Amino acid sequence: MPARSSSLAAWLRLERAAGIGPRTAVTLLDAFGSPDAVFGADFPALAAHVSPAQAHALLQPPPEATRRLLDATLDWLDQPGHHVLALGEPGYPELLARIPDPPLLLYIRGHAQLLAGPCLAIVGSRNASVQGRANAQAFAEALSGAGLCIVSGLALGIDAAAHEGALRRCGGTVAVVGTGPDLVYPARNRALCERIAHAGCVVSEYPVGTPPVPGNFPKRNRIISGLSAGVLVVEAAAQSGSLITARQAAEQGRDVFAIPGSIHAALAKGCHMLIREGAKLVDTARDVLEALALSPLLALQAARLSTPDISLTDIKxxxxxxxxxxxxxxxxxxxxxxxxxxxxxxxxxxxxxxxxxxxxxxxxxxxxxxxxxxxxxxxxxxxxx
CATH class of the missing domain: 1.10.10.10 (Winged helix-like DNA-binding domain superfamily/Winged helix DNA-binding domain)
Incomplete structure (x- = not known):
């Protein structure tokens, strides 16, 4: 088996091993150094780091489904602009690698180098108001113009508006999806996804062929925040999934920003809740840039970023x-x-x-x-x- 196929096969096997999640996989990689070394270890060595059941699972031969997945992944990789990055490899995003449960593999369509640059996530309601979508697009455009790559989740509403705004400027945009890299969900955003793959990049932790399973979308939110120095919530109801992203960002040590709204607007309730919990209230792109410039996670220097005054109440x-x-x-x-x-x-x-x-x-x-x-x-x- 060629070296690339052999290495990828070991990563896929580790990723799909029964009872082994991202945190346990990181523990094993810290102990043994590579997936090949994990599968070369005996039971006592494995049982020193994981439960007996997990050690037994790791000693099982890879199922036929994993071998078929390897073939499908290699076929997908043969297409232009397609990449797979493994945890610890050169090019794997440094900020994402620092979270407690980083993805073992990132499947990427487009310009993978964007993941290494200064990133900000913009998220919010799928059922956004007209004003909310306009705000997301305006903020994304201004912040992208200042040199930030805008990260979001390709969902309808705020996510799509943020991607649209970012595509207009130089910073680029990253869409973190909850399906395999070969699928698009929602289908209404297929054209937008293709534009992002061409001018930015589309990222997934899920293998080729993974359908849009509901539980995958909240899970992928840790990647949206993990790639970013901060998360801006534009609109969110009190029970919005965007609050999951914001709280994961706070747990990861990221800055959290929220745009306030009317006290009578249901889609402002989540933002107001975040502000009460310590999120930074912002109404200009400059507010975000000035806060990020002080972030220890990302030393954004004034020479690299401009600070446009894009405000909801004033503009120059x-x-x-x-x-x-x-x-x-x-x-x-x-x-x-x-x-x-x-x-x-x-x-x-x-x-x-x-x-x-x-x-x-x-x-x-x-x-x-x-x-x-x-x-x-x-x-x-x-x-x-």
């Missing part, structure tokens, strides 16, 4: 040669809108701004009731009577 935009105040920028955008519905691309051409500048200013005006979004993506000025 550099429009060509001169920098205008928030009110001047808003006035310029309203003038560019005119009286009729406008496509965003046409509005962008009229203004001569960046996408991030226009999106942020539109967000402020939409919150103020001076702009509305119409079906088909059109934008229209609201005239007060």
């Amino acid at each position: 935009i550099d429009n060509s040669a001169e920098s205008g105040s928030g009110m001047q920028a808003e006035s310029a955008l309203l003038d560019a809108l005119g009286h009729d519905p406008v496509e965003p691309d046409a509005l962008l051409a009229r203004l001569g701004w960046s996408i991030g500048e226009m999106s942020a200013c539109l967000l402020v005006l939409e919150m103020a009731g001076r702009v509305e979004r119409l079906p088909g993506g059109l934008v229209q000025r609201v005239f007060k009577r």
